[in-house]
Amino acid sequence: MLSHPSASAPLQRTTCLETVCCTPVYSAVFPFLWHDRNDQSRGGFIRLHRSLLRRVGLPAGTALLMVASLLPGEICRAQSPRSISSHETGGAFPKDRPPSSQAAPVAPVPVPLDPSIASPLLRDPAARNQEILRHLNAVLRYWRQAESPMQKVGEPSDLIYRNQVVDDAANIAMGAFQSAQAEALLLQPYEQQSASSAEPSRMQRIQALRMEVAQRVTSLKLQESILLRQSAVARGPQVQKIQQALQQVQGEMELNNAIADALVRLTKDSRTKGVTALESQVKQVEATAPDLTNLKIRLAAPTLESLSSARDGGVITKAQVLFSLLNTRSSLDRLLDTTGDLRQQVTELRQPLILTLRATVARGEQMVKTPSPSEAAAAAKPSRAKSGSLNDTANVRKQYDDLTHNFQSIVAASVPLSNELLELDQMQAALQSWRASVDEEYREILTSLLTRVAVIAAALILIFVLGTIWRRITARYVTDLRRRRQWTVLRRLIMGFLTGIILIFGFVTQFSSLATFAGFITAGLAVGLQTILLSLAAYFFIIGRYGVRVGDRITIANVTGDVIEVGLLRFYVLEVASNGSLSEATGRIAIFSNAILFQALTPLYKQLPGTEYTWHQVIVKLASDKDYRTAAQRMIECVQQIYETYRTHVEHQHRAMENWMDMPLDPPHVQSSIQLLDGGLQLWIRYPAALRRAAAExxxxxxxLLQLIASDETVRAAVVNPPVIQASTK
Structure with missing residues (x-):
């Protein structure tokens, strides 16, 4: 730094407070308080401003740091001060030479923090880096969780809540990355120092040289500004000396600017290689979420189904919406818990920055209260204050610049975290409002679902009660078993139909969606359920005119028995075993598919409609050399006498059958014939036998017959073997 004795006398008026007011930050905020004044009025303004600061009790350093916190980028603009007009320089610049302030600006270089004030932040840089990366990962997970579709059904206001939550989460993520990038630059010197503690690397040497050049340029600019102010009021021979010193300072400044440009070009290609681990990791993490800042590739908001369809829907629709809202509420609860955890993490991450910021402000206030060395020397020995005033002013200016730079760097890292806390509070309020809306919708759908289920249950209970009353009335007033059976089947059909209608309209309301698949469903049923469909079709043949009724004696597939149940798909037969004329139930039930009626090789035998008698026969072997005609006639008369006891009942059934068939038929009677079989004469007597009393008859x-044979000599002589009684049909 150059010192010009010829210009030292006018420089005595430059004090520590004037240095503060001449800073770029202060000048950018209050240009009308400084740059629009001439040099004579500036001294009075400084004294006036000092008195005002003392009256309000605000130290100058504190005011400077407050202004610096509002303008984080001012330190970069401070490297290239505004162009000074010829009116301000008093025509000191040559006509053919541009002012030195138009030279290329020097790129900002990270300035190490003072360990005495940044101890909370620099206690463990490696652990601090890990905390920042963990926070970035947590923020990205949080943003992805907020962006994922959590609600499918709801009101239009829920979509507003969703968009607000996504925007807040995106702002939180961007604030976290801004803070991480700023803190990576803040911790860059210490990370580079820890990377190579034995010997500084090439990049570290370049950075150190850039810092030295930047400090030199700042000092030269301060000298230039002082010389420009002195040249505006100088008279006589002092003008030429000040112009020579100004040209020398400007030449040195141009040389340092050229050196700075060369260093910037030298480190341009190696900048990405020399980037710190934290800065590189922050960029890599940020690259995993390109849609965070690019709105064009961000996921569009999902469409919500309206709750109006769910309110008018069936039980299935309401249950689906209810479970969807339950999942939405669970997702919101998890997001609220994550918001609380993230807020605690941001608070812990921000605490060292706040402590460092407070220490920086305290250092600024201490610098303002402590007099500079030149002021102390002037107070002690006024004769020695002139020689060191310029160097002391430059040192004070450098201390304020470094302190301002540190303050701005800390603010650049802490302000995004503070904004992140505010966004988290807004996010929590939006999530709580969203959850309250979902809770209200959940209660509404739950009440509607329970009401619909209660109505369906009441309708089913009413049908069951009416069916029970119908069954009791039928059992009490309908004495005919066949007609009672018909009324019972009709009751089942009506109850089943009404129950199906209630269940279908109660559980399903959107039938339009089924129409698309009706063809496929029909084809699938026809192929996969062909046996069941065939049995269902056979049911209508079974209940037809010549069909099967409950109580009929049938023979099918070599099984004889009484029908006890006829269903839509199957019918049930109580098996009966025939032992001669004796027919007894075996205790087994034979189950047949209705489709058996369509099998060609499986005939079905049943009684004639309205009849309950069968045919039995008596077989008696007679001797041909005896009076077999008389014996045969007497045995026929015996059978006729037994038949006469129930003939009226059989003839009544026969007439009923004729009326049902609407055609005349021969009435049943005792039939007989004598045949030559098995090498002898045989008497065959066929007679009707009541189906239910055949064994007793x-x-x-x-x-x-046995009594007749025992009492009649002619019959006894003609009968070779005892008579045999058996059923005519199986």
């Missing part, structure tokens, strides 16, 4: 007939 055959027993009476057997006793009557």
């Amino acid at each position: 055959d027993q009476k007939l057997s006793e009557a």
